[in-house]
Amino acid sequence: MTPRRIVIAGGGTAGWMAAAAIMRTMGRTAEVTLIESDAIGTVGVGESTIPPLITFNRLLGINEAEFMAATQATFKLGIAFDGWKAPGHGYFHSFGLTGKDHWAAGFQHFWLNAQTRGQTQSYDDYCLELIAAREGKFAHLPNDRMNYAYQLDSTLYGRFLRRMAEGDGVTRVEGKIAQVDLDGTSGHIAALLLESGVRIEGDLFVDCTGFRALLIEQALHTGFDDWTNWLPCDAAIAVQTESVAAAVPYTRAMAHDAGWQWRIPLQHRVGNGIVYCRRYLDDDAALDRLLNNVEGRVLTTPNKLRFVTGARRKQWHRNCIAMGLSGGFMEPLESTSIHLIQRAILRLIRMMPHGEISARDIDEFNEQQHLDMLQIRDFLILHYKATDRRDSGFWRQCAAMDVPDSLAHRIALFRETGRVFRKNEELFAENSWVQVMMGQGIMPRTWHPIAEKLSDDDLAKFMAGLRDGVTATVRSLPDHASYVASFCGTPRSDAA
Numbered sequence: 001m002t003p004r005r006i007v008i009a010g011g012g013t014a015g016w017m018a019a020a021a022i023m024r025t026m027g028r029t030a031e032v033t034l035i036e037s038d039a040i041g042t043v044g045v046g047e048s049t050i051p052p053l054i055t056f057n058r059l060l061g062i063n064e065a066e067f068m069a070a071t072q073a074t075f076k077l078g079i080a081f082d083g084w085k086a087p088g089h090g091y092f093h094s095f096g097l098t099g100k101d102h103w104a105a106g107f108q109h110f111w112l113n114a115q116t117r118g119q120t121q122s123y124d125d126y127c128l129e130l131i132a133a134r135e136g137k138f139a140h141l142p143n144d145r146m147n148y149a150y151q152l153d154s155t156l157y158g159r160f161l162r163r164m165a166e167g168d169g170v171t172r173v174e175g176k177i178a179q180v181d182l183d184g185t186s187g188h189i190a191a192l193l194l195e196s197g198v199r200i201e202g203d204l205f206v207d208c209t210g211f212r213a214l215l216i217e218q219a220l221h222t223g224f225d226d227w228t229n230w231l232p233c234d235a236a237i238a239v240q241t242e243s244v245a246a247a248v249p250y251t252r253a254m255a256h257d258a259g260w261q262w263r264i265p266l267q268h269r270v271g272n273g274i275v276y277c278r279r280y281l282d283d284d285a286a287l288d289r290l291l292n293n294v295e296g297r298v299l300t301t302p303n304k305l306r307f308v309t310g311a312r313r314k315q316w317h318r319n320c321i322a323m324g325l326s327g328g329f330m331e332p333l334e335s336t337s338i339h340l341i342q343r344a345i346l347r348l349i350r351m352m353p354h355g356e357i358s359a360r361d362i363d364e365f366n367e368q369q370h371l372d373m374l375q376i377r378d379f380l381i382l383h384y385k386a387t388d389r390r391d392s393g394f395w396r397q398c399a400a401m402d403v404p405d406s407l408a409h410r411i412a413l414f415r416e417t418g419r420v421f422r423k424n425e426e427l428f429a430e431n432s433w434v435q436v437m438m439g440q441g442i443m444p445r446t447w448h449p450i451a452e453k454l455s456d457d458d459l460a461k462f463m464a465g466l467r468d469g470v471t472a473t474v475r476s477l478p479d480h481a482s483y484v485a486s487f488c489g490t491p492r493s494d495a496a
């Protein structure tokens with residue numbers, strides 16, 4: 001069989017994830033070429049991930065300790081949100097489950113009912129990952145009982161995947177793409193022309209050129225849905241700092257009066273960044289604010305980024321598939337961008353054309369990818385909309401905005417009944433919605449009647465049993481930073 005010629009434009013996280021996964025999965029049925037330009041470089045941010053990345057790495061046969069050593073990664077059990085509901089208030093969105101669900105009703109129903117029967121313990125006390133994170137503890141547990149992700153250096157992840165992909169047979173071409181040649185009849189991309197004069201032909205093109213969207217937009221004019229009216233932040237500045245304390249197993253998202261700031265501890269340094277809306281905060285003031293709120297010496301020149309929140313109308317158009325920032329961007333609040341790259345790659349591999357590209361495959365791909373993006377968009381908007389903050393123009397705008405009907409329905413349903421439903425393989429499961437809705441201040445007015453079936457004593461025993469289980473497990477866990485060092489610790493010089 002003639003191998004399908006797959007050309008990947010761009011060698012950021014998206015490009016190398018795609019190259020490594022396609023080559024490893026498709027083997028000799030595909031001929032993969034990746035073009036990247038050292039002169040242009042990568043976006044240089046993207047450090048916090050979510051649990052499905054573990055699956056991606058496993059599918060590729062990646063050894064976890066080697067991967068963590070190579071990317072200077074730490075474990076992540078969730079995100080601590082400070083100041084989102086109100087200044088001074090905080091909550092945690094953790095991975096994993098809280099308490100124990102009944103098939104008819106999630107654990108939140110039992111917890112809400114227990115509150116009215118004199119049990120005042122926090123909802124947080126029933127979540128292993130959350131309590132472990134707060135106490136700075138971590139270990140792998142049998143049967144994957146501890147749900148986690150990674151905080152990593154994405155540039156190092158790209159290098160790690162590049163070694164793997166080149167080892168598997170991916171051809172890397174260094175050079176700047178100067179022109180995208182279209183086929184006059186089909187309108188498909190025929191070849192990419194480099195500044196050096198080299199012409200690279202292909203059957204399928206993967207656009208991983210970042211915000212430039214060189215193929216999908218500049219050549220194919222696919223169109224873009226702008227979601228800035230719901231997610232108003234449009235700029236970010238990132239800096240890396242020295243670590244001044246042991247790395248904690250969670251990312252921090254600290255709200256300020258015109259956006260928020262992240263802090264992500266890796267093994268060898270800390271990643272920081274401020275995300276803001278330029279209508280309410282100018283670039284100089286944002287930089288000052290960031291530099292005044294980092295711990296440790298600043299190691300890098302501030303990386304200033306502008307973005308428009310939204311999504312390409314089609315992620316797959318003709319023979320071109322957008323992955324990564326070329327497909328759209330929805331700000332890093334819940335660390336979903338690398339995950340969307342992963343979803344697109346696995347989806348493309350599942351729908352890899354055999355012969356001609358099927359228009360039905362394209363439609364199916366676009367529908368599934370679009371749904372993922374809409375569901376994530378709604379989850380992100382929730383953080384801005386459901387707030388008591390009215391202390392700045394930014395927060396007043398967020399609180400007053402109309403939200404998509406899909407989100408308005410979820411909020412109303414939860415407020416009225418305590419119910420939340422996960423739909424169509426949605427990324428964020430019930431527990432994520434419950435934690436963020438309650439964290440942002442949306443409290444259900446009632447609960448499922450089944451919660452009242454238990455007597456006071458039985459309910460108290462049930463709840464205490466769950467809490468005790470969490471406490472005992474957390475007590476048995478080692479400190480996160482020591483666990484990382486023993487699992488995959490590397491001398492700092494290896495990270496360069």
Ligand SMILES: Cc1cc2nc3c(=O)[nH]c(=O)nc-3n(C[C@H](O)[C@H](O)[C@H](O)COP(=O)(O)OP(=O)(O)OC[C@H]3O[C@@H](n4cnc5c(N)ncnc54)[C@H](O)[C@@H]3O)c2cc1C
Pocket residue numbers: 009010011012013014015035036037038040041042043044045046047048049154175176177178208209210211212214236237238273305307323324325326332335336337338339
């Ligand atoms: C502020 C911010 C914070 C983020 N934080 C997170 C996070 O915590 N978690 C997360 O999951 N994601 C995060 N992301 C998203 C994440 O950074 C990206 O999804 C990820 O890095 C993938 O980027 P990319 O590969 O699409 O683009 P890039 O890294 O920009 O790579 C583009 C590639 O295309 C090449 N290229 C471009 N034009 C040409 C040309 N003409 N010729 C040849 N090559 C070309 C470049 O050389 C480069 O190799 C964040 C993004 C931003 C902006």
